[in-house]
Amino acid sequence: xxxxxxxxxxxxQSRAWIDRLHAAAPRLGRPVSFMEVCGTHTVNAFRSxxxxxxxxxxxxxxxxxxxxxxxxxxDIDQIxxxxxxxxxxxxxxxxxxxxxxxxxxxxxxxxxGARVKVVYSAxxxxxxxxxxxDQQVVFAxxxxxxxxxxxxxxxxxxxxxxxxxxxxxxxxxLIIPAMQALLxxxxxxxxxxxxxxxxxxxxxxxxxxxxxxEYSLPCVIAGFEDAEIACGLARLTELVADGTVGxxxxxxxxxxPRGNRVAQMMIDHVFxxxxxxxxxxxxxxxxxxxxxxxxxxxxxxxxFELRRMESPEPAxxxxxxxxxxxxxxxxxxxxxxxCTPVYPVGPCMVSSEGACQAWFKYHRxxxxxxxxxx
Amino acid sequence: MTMQASxxxxxxxxxxxxxxxxxxxxxTDELISxxxxxxxxxAVLGDLLDSGILPGGRLALSIDSYVVQxxxxxxxxxxxxxxxxxxxxxxxxxxxxRGIALSLILTEGLEKSVLETVLDSIRLxxxxxxxxxxxxxxxxxxxxQGDGIFITTAGVGEVECPQRLHPDxxxxxxxxxISGAIADHGLAVMLAREMPQVTSVLRSDVAPLxxxxxxxxxxxPQVVFMRDPTRGGLxxxxxxxxxxxxxxxxxxxxxxxxxEHALHAAEMLGLDPLEVAxxxxxxxxxxxEFADAALRTLxxxxxxxxxxIIGVVENQKDGLCELRTLIGGRRIxxxxxxxxxxRIC
Numbered sequence: 198x199x200x201x202x203x204x205x206x207x208x209x210q211s212r213a214w215i216d217r218l219h220a221a222a223p224r225l226g227r228p229v230s231f232m233e234v235c236g237t238h239t240v241n242a243f244r245s246x247x248x249x250x251x252x253x254x255x256x257x258x259x260x261x262x263x264x265x266x267x268x269x270x271x272d273i274d275q276i277x278x279x280x281x282x283x284x285x286x287x288x289x290x291x292x293x294x295x296x297x298x299x300x301x302x303x304x305x306x307x308x309x310g311a312r313v314k315v316v317y318s319a320x321x322x323x324x325x326x327x328x329x330x331d332q333q334v335v336f337a338x339x340x341x342x343x344x345x346x347x348x349x350x351x352x353x354x355x356x357x358x359x360x361x362x363x364x365x366x367x368x369x370x371l372i373i374p375a376m377q378a379l380l381x382x383x384x385x386x387x388x389x390x391x392x393x394x395x396x397x398x399x400x401x402x403x404x405x406x407x408x409x410x411e412y413s414l415p416c417v418i419a420g421f422e423d424a425e426i427a428c429g430l431a432r433l434t435e436l437v438a439d440g441t442v443g444x445x446x447x448x449x450x451x452x453x454p455r456g457n458r459v460a461q462m463m464i465d466h467v468f469x470x471x472x473x474x475x476x477x478x479x480x481x482x483x484x485x486x487x488x489x490x491x492x493x494x495x496x497x498x499x500x501f502e503l504r505r506m507e508s509p510e511p512a513x514x515x516x517x518x519x520x521x522x523x524x525x526x527x528x529x530x531x532x533x534x535x536c537t538p539v540y541p542v543g544p545c546m547v548s549s550e551g552a553c554q555a556w557f558k559y560h561r562x563x564x565x566x567x568x569x570x571x
Numbered sequence: 572m573t574m575q576a577s578x579x580x581x582x583x584x585x586x587x588x589x590x591x592x593x594x595x596x597x598x599t600d601e602l603i604s605x606x607x608x609x610x611x612x613x614a615v616l617g618d619l620l621d622s623g624i625l626p627g628g629r630l631a632l633s634i635d636s637y638v639v640q641x642x643x644x645x646x647x648x649x650x651x652x653x654x655x656x657x658x659x660x661x662x663x664x665x666x667x668x669r670g671i672a673l674s675l676i677l678t679e680g681l682e683k684s685v686l687e688t689v690l691d692s693i694r695l696x697x698x699x700x701x702x703x704x705x706x707x708x709x710x711x712x713x714x715x716q717g718d719g720i721f722i723t724t725a726g727v728g729e730v731e732c733p734q735r736l737h738p739d740x741x742x743x744x745x746x747x748x749i750s751g752a753i754a755d756h757g758l759a760v761m762l763a764r765e766m767p768q769v770t771s772v773l774r775s776d777v778a779p780l781x782x783x784x785x786x787x788x789x790x791x792p793q794v795v796f797m798r799d800p801t802r803g804g805l806x807x808x809x810x811x812x813x814x815x816x817x818x819x820x821x822x823x824x825x826x827x828x829x830x831e832h833a834l835h836a837a838e839m840l841g842l843d844p845l846e847v848a849x850x851x852x853x854x855x856x857x858x859x860e861f862a863d864a865a866l867r868t869l870x871x872x873x874x875x876x877x878x879x880i881i882g883v884v885e886n887q888k889d890g891l892c893e894l895r896t897l898i899g900g901r902r903i904x905x906x907x908x909x910x911x912x913x914r915i916c
Contacts, residue, residue, distance in 0.1 A: 208825065211898035244843075246900020291841070294910075308587045317765055317840075423898045538908045539597050549841075559902040 207424060214427035215250050221431065222252035224438035230256050230386065231433050232522050234372060235393030236263035236550025237421050243559040245423035247430075255434055258522040259552035261375045261478065262393060264340040265292045266520050266544045266551050269474040271506035272368045273544075274298040275498075276337045279366060280311040282501055286329065288322035289337040290344075291315045292548045295541065299508055319344075319351035319365075326355065326363035335497045338367045343395040345369045345486060346460035349467035352488070352495045364497035367488060369468065372396050373404060374484035375475065380412050382478075385522045389415040389433045391426070394448045399464075401456025402446040409444045420448045467492055476510065476544070477517025516543035519552050526556040533557060591909025595802025595848075598909040618737070621660035621798060624730060631666035633657055634725040642685065642719055644763040646755070646774030647850075649722055650692035655779045655850055656801070657726040658700045662781040663797040663853055665736050665788060666728030670705035671697060673724055677709065678717035689720060700779035702726070732788045738815040740795040743886035746862035747820065748855045750783065750869050751776065751877040752828040753805050757847035758836040765840065773832050778851035783872040790868045793861040799853050803907050806845040806892075808854050809882065810906045813892040820892045822882035822904060845894075846907045856884070 233239055239259045242248055251257065261267045277298045280287045287303065294303045294315060307313040312332070316322050319336055326334035338348040348365060355363040372393065379385055392405050397418045405416045415436040419429025428447050436443055446452055464486070473485025488496045497503065510517060514536070515529035526532050526545065536542040538554050545551035591598045608617065615623045622633035637653045654671060661668045673693065677686065697704055734740075756775040780799065788794060800808040805827065813820040829844055837844040851874060857865045862880055869875035892904040 205825075207897050208899065215898065243902060244896075245898055246894070246896030246902045247898065249900040249902065250898065304589055304591070305587060308589045423896075427898070539601070558905055561903065 207422070210424035211245075211427050214424060214431045215247075218255065218427065218431040218434050219252050221434040221438045222255055225254055225434065228254040228256070229388040229434070229437055230258050230522070231389045231391055231430065232258045232260040232385075232387045233391040233393075234260040234262035234376060235391075235396065236266070236548065237395065238391060238393065238419070238426060239263060239552050240550050240555045241421050241423065242426055243555040245426070246559075247423060247426060248560055251430075252434075255430070257391070257430065258387065258525070259520060260379065260390075260522055261475065261520045262341075262372070263520065263545065263548050263550040263552070264344070264370070265296055265548035266516060267370055267375070267475050267478075268296070268339050268368050268544065269476050270298065270508040270510050271474060274300075274506045274508045275503050276366055277301065277303060277306055278506075279335050279497060279501055279503060280306050280313060282333070284331065284333050286312040286314060286325065286332045286334050287337060288314045288316045288325060288334060290339065292550065293337060293339060295547045296544045297511070297541065297547070319347045320354065323351045323355050323358070323360065323363055326360050327358060330362055332362060333500075334363050335501075336363070336365050338365050338369060341370055341372050341393070341396050342399040342464070343393075345464050345468065346399060346457075349463040352467050352492055353463070355495060356492070361494075364495050364500045365488065366497035366503075367468070367486065368473075369486040370473065370475065371470070371484050371486065373400075373407065374481050375478065376408055377411075378478050378481045378484070379521055380408075380414075382521070387414070387522060388437050389417070391429045391433060392416050392418040394418060394420045394425070394452065397446075397448065397452040397456070399457050399460045401454050402444065402449075402452050403454045404456065406444055409442060413442050415442055415445075417445045418448050418452055420451065477521055511542045514543035516545040516551075516553065519545050526553040527561070529553070533561060589909075594907065594909035595807060596907040596909045600906070620664055620737070622664040622666060622726075622728065624664060629730055631661050631664050631728040631730050632725065633660040633664075633728075634723065635660060636721065636723045638718065638721050639760060640718060641760075641763050642689065644760045644775055645771070646759055647777040648689060648692050649720055650689035651696040651777050652850060653722040653724045654693055654696035654700060654702075655777050657724040658702060658779045658781050659799045659850075659853070661726050661728035662779075662784040663736070663799050664728075664730070665732035665734075665797075666730045667785065668700060668702040668726050668728045668781055671702055671724055671726050673704045673707040674722065675707070675709045676717055676721040676723075677711045678719055679711055679714045681719055686720065689722075696779060700781055731785075732792070734792060734795070736794070736796050738796055738812055741812065741816040741818060741856055741884055742795075743818055743884050744859045745795060745856050745884040746859050746880055747809070747822065747882040747884070748857065748862065748865055748869065748878055749800075749805065749828065749881050750780070750853045750855070750875040751851070752830045752833065753800070753849055753852065754829060754833045754837060754844035754847035756850040757804065758833050758840065758842070758844070761840050761842065761847075762836055769839075771832060771836060773830075773836055776849055776851035778874055780851065780853050780874060783869065783874050784853060786872060787855065787865060787868050791857060791861050791865045793858040794855055794865065795858065796856040797853055800849045802848050804844070804846040804848055805854065806843070806904050807906050810892045810904055812856070814890045816884070817888050817890050819885040819887040819889050820882055821885055821895055822892065823895045824897050825895075826879050826881045828877045828879050845904065859883075
């Protein structure tokens with residue numbers, strides 16, 4: 198692990214990129230919108246105060262990049278449903294705990310007696326299964342290509358240990374089909390993508406070439422520090438101002454052109470692409486991952502005969518519009534009144550990476566305030 | 572899901588106690604204001620200070636329960652925590668601790684050696700704070716009904732400082748200080764609990780602050796308010812002070828002291844260090860012309876060497892706390908919701 202840069206050098210690096218962003222912005226001659234498709238970008242752009250430093254004509258929209266937010270209501274109901282089965286311990290990542298389904302959330306299920314555990318990695322769930330052989334341990338797996346290799350490794354390890362009490366309830370998604378579906382819908386007007394750093398580590402930068410080429414949109418891959426996000430936004434702005442469509446990798450010390458081949462092979466070994474349901478986007482062809490038949494023993498949907506649920510999204514909730522860049526969180530009527538981080542209605546207000554929570558937590562009073570250059 | 576179904580989910584949240592109700596954040600506030608205060612509220616309790624100042628203003632009473640897991644963690648254990656927590660809650664109200672009451676709830680099957688270690692650590696911490704355990708109680712519950720050791724400590728203290736330390740004393744221009752680096756305690760405990768395989772130099776900061784605070788109040792009587800940023804961390808204290816005083820508060824992120832290994836741990840655990848508990852730090856609000864004197868006094872004490880001036884009370888009345896970020900941006904700093912949930916990636 199490298200040491201984090203000192204506060205002053207972080208400030209200087211960030212300021213240098215923010216200055217370039219401001220220098221390029223007047224050359225745009227029009228308002229432009231970029232979309233980030235990674236929950237960590239969403240939350241860090243707010244937490245670092247970057248939104249308050251953006252030029253007036255450049256805005257950053259949230260896309261379908263928060264794993265919890267894109268999980269369909271039906272998948273969430275399935276996850277809550279499985280906790281009511283006998284001897285089930287459900288393990289999942291922290292952000293899933295408070296997402297509301299048709300009958301409460303994992304948090305309320307837990308307070309009513311269900312066994313729900315927050316884990317930091319899929320392998321923790323395997324260990325819990327190993328140490329509690331009388332329990333059926335179900336790992337509710339969400340996330341994009343970043344978290345999928347860990348789920349694949351967990352399934353392979355469970356098989357190696359001969360565990361018969363470990364299954365995965367997978368809602369893994371693929372980011373590229375979502376970006377394509379969004380652009381194909383014609384309902385979103387963006388000028389470029391801030392591409393996710395973590396996902397790119399696995400996929401490789403070249404994975405985004407198709408977006409760049411087919412839709413003539415600049416794509417810039419960026420890391421997650423304030424300076425790295427500022428760098429990504431500055432380069433996107435400069436590319437648009439120059440009239441250049443290009444794919445740039447601003448995270449090249451971590452992201453290679455072809456990505457992590459071992460992780461890709463592990464995903465491919467355990468999972469196969471399938472048509473899956475996304476919140477707001479509906480069924481997208483070949484946009485998710487399900488366990489291959491060879492690993493059916495580890496598939497919670499098979500083990501517990503879970504039926505696919507078709508659950509409507511909460512009435513009035515515009516999470517779907519938020520994660521497709523069609524509105525900002527503040528445009529939703531429920532935002533800040535019926536829907537708050539304490540009493541969330543939609544997943545974007547629940548997840549710490551959700552655009553609504555980030556907006557509410559860090560930014561809500563800036564709605565009408567202009568950027569104040571420092 | 573229909574609106575009706577969503578309401579029923581909400582009602583369910585409102586009808587049951589959840590872990591998040593114990594997090595010291597917004598849900599804890601809601602529990603206190605909706606259930607406790609309507610039934611038990613009085614002029615003393617209603618102040619919601621770290622200690623109740625009894626009528627007459629000369630005695631302070633405080634109580635706290637400790638349910639931490641693991642019982643032992645780098646830098647301390649549940650025993651040291653139980654003494655320091657109550658001593659500090661008295662000290663930040665300007666009271667000198669005079670006696671501690673100790674209640675132990677033990678679980679059947681607990682190794683006596685574990686209890687011995689915890690009791691030794693209680694003795695050492697009490698000696699350090701210059702206060703004795705003067706009364707106590709012991710109960711044992713069946714296996715599965717507790718979690719090793721739960722401790723409750725109550726403390727009584729004599730209020731010796733003449734000024735009223737209260738959010739309503741805070742006014743524009745006042746300066747906020749913190750007595751040292753944030754987040755070490757919560758991160759050390761979380762790391763020991765969630766990732767015991769990880770070795771780190773991170774140690775809890777748990778310590779009795781009464782001597783340092785007494786010195787500060789003697790040398791700088793212009794202190795107007797103090798609070799120890801325990802559960803919910805610095806964010807909780809600053810946001811709460813803004814809300815209760817009514818004045819906006821701005822904190823300067825670059826000025827907030829934090830150790831590099833704490834930054835690493837927070838990153839790994841997916842937690843915001845501003846929201847992580849401290850057990851040996853105090854946030855001090857002081858009149859502007861005495862801020863430097865307060866800083867010097869804190870820094871002269873071994874527990875306050877890393878003290879910094881971190882913020883200011885603004886002449887604007889929205890009751891909001893804002894953070895001036897490292898890169899010069901601004902964002903809200905609010906009370907955490909409750910349970911600390913790690914991020915996904």
